[in-house]
Amino acid sequence: MTAQSGILLESCKAGIFLEANVVDVSLLANASRQFIAQLTELQTQYSDAHLGATVAFGDRVWKQLTGADSAPELKPFTALGKGNLSAPATQYDLLIHIQSNRPDVNFSVAQSAFNVFQSAVKFQQEIHGFRWIEERDLTGFIDGTENPKDEQRAKVGLIATGDDADGSYVFTQRWVHQLDKWSKLSVAKQEDVIGRTKPDSVELDDVPATSHVGRVDIKENGEGLKILRQSLPYGTVTGEHGLFFISYCAKLHNIEQQLLSMFGEVDGKTDRLLGFTKPVTGAYYFAPSLEKLKAL
Numbered sequence: 001m002t003a004q005s006g007i008l009l010e011s012c013k014a015g016i017f018l019e020a021n022v023v024d025v026s027l028l029a030n031a032s033r034q035f036i037a038q039l040t041e042l043q044t045q046y047s048d049a050h051l052g053a054t055v056a057f058g059d060r061v062w063k064q065l066t067g068a069d070s071a072p073e074l075k076p077f078t079a080l081g082k083g084n085l086s087a088p089a090t091q092y093d094l095l096i097h098i099q100s101n102r103p104d105v106n107f108s109v110a111q112s113a114f115n116v117f118q119s120a121v122k123f124q125q126e127i128h129g130f131r132w133i134e135e136r137d138l139t140g141f142i143d144g145t146e147n148p149k150d151e152q153r154a155k156v157g158l159i160a161t162g163d164d165a166d167g168s169y170v171f172t173q174r175w176v177h178q179l180d181k182w183s184k185l186s187v188a189k190q191e192d193v194i195g196r197t198k199p200d201s202v203e204l205d206d207v208p209a210t211s212h213v214g215r216v217d218i219k220e221n222g223e224g225l226k227i228l229r230q231s232l233p234y235g236t237v238t239g240e241h242g243l244f245f246i247s248y249c250a251k252l253h254n255i256e257q258q259l260l261s262m263f264g265e266v267d268g269k270t271d272r273l274l275g276f277t278k279p280v281t282g283a284y285y286f287a288p289s290l291e292k293l294k295a296l
């Protein structure tokens with residue numbers, strides 16, 4: 001089997017994230033095939049762009065398309081945490097994730113997706129992300145240091161065997177940063193919030209339990225719970241901005257455990273990042289292998 005081309009790409013300069021609710025499931029199979037055909041053409045035409053895209057489905061639609069056996073871990077994302085330290089659920093049915101080194105080419109791919117899917121879905125969110133200086137998040141911290149590299153990416157990101165082989169569980173979460181508040185912290189205090197140094201992303205000697213790294217660097221039976229992150233900064237300078245978080249994993253469990261830990265659902269401790277940025281969306285999806293997508 002073959003993984004969809006948007007999953008494992010490294011260090012892309014730009015991405016577009018489209019999320020939609022399905023109004024006519026019967027049109028999805030054909031729309032997906034058409035999209036993959038048009039994507040393949042654009043990949044050939046702009047071979048310099050390192051273009052990839054992923055089509056992924058929410059639980060409701062995936063069960064309608066394939067029955068209950070595929071992607072057994074898939075479920076709708078439900079809200080986590082309490083009050084102003086909570087993660088809202090905005091489960092949609094369809095995700096299209098486009099990434100490459102060329103925002104102009106990404107735009108053409110998104111137009112293609114819009115054209116082929118618009119009769120099947122109602123689009124709910126469209127976010128254009130960009131790689132910022134030195135792969136930093138808008139907090140100024142390097143994002144992706146501990147991301148799996150080389151052959152580890154497939155190992156972490158893709159289901160290894162069985163009927164779902166080369167498929168992947170996906171989580172999306174759009175965060176809105178409060179940079180005014182963040183910038184009032186000294187660099188040392190910011191480093192305590194993240195758990196790594198700001199200039200060069202070195203892990204602190206004593207990672208605070210409530211720092212971001214302290215919350216998500218989790219071991220289970222002696223083994224680290226790894227995920228593959230493909231997040232990008234997005235937004236405008238004068239308006240809303242933050243991180244469009246997206247992660248892929250062979251196991252939805254790994255992503256979920258990190259979220260439970262961040263939002264106080266494991267030991268009551270919450271991620272100190274939540275004082276400076278808020279999630280406003282959240283959804284789980286399954287991205288089938290290319291073969292499975294074409295055979296829907």
Ligand code: HEM
Pocket residue numbers: 137139141142143144145146147173175194196201212213216217227243245247255258259273277
């Ligand atoms: C690490 C930023 C949300 C999972 C990091 C690092 C930064 C960062 C700066 C350290 C460098 C690195 O290893 O990449 C952010 C920001 C977020 C956010 C700004 C939201 C606004 C999340 C969420 C998850 C997550 C929602 C999980 C669902 C991870 C993981 C690591 C990490 C697994 C690596 C930990 C390690 O092994 O040391 N993040 N992150 N992050 N983050 Fe996040």
Ligand code: MG
Pocket residue numbers: 146217
């Ligand atoms: Mg670590």
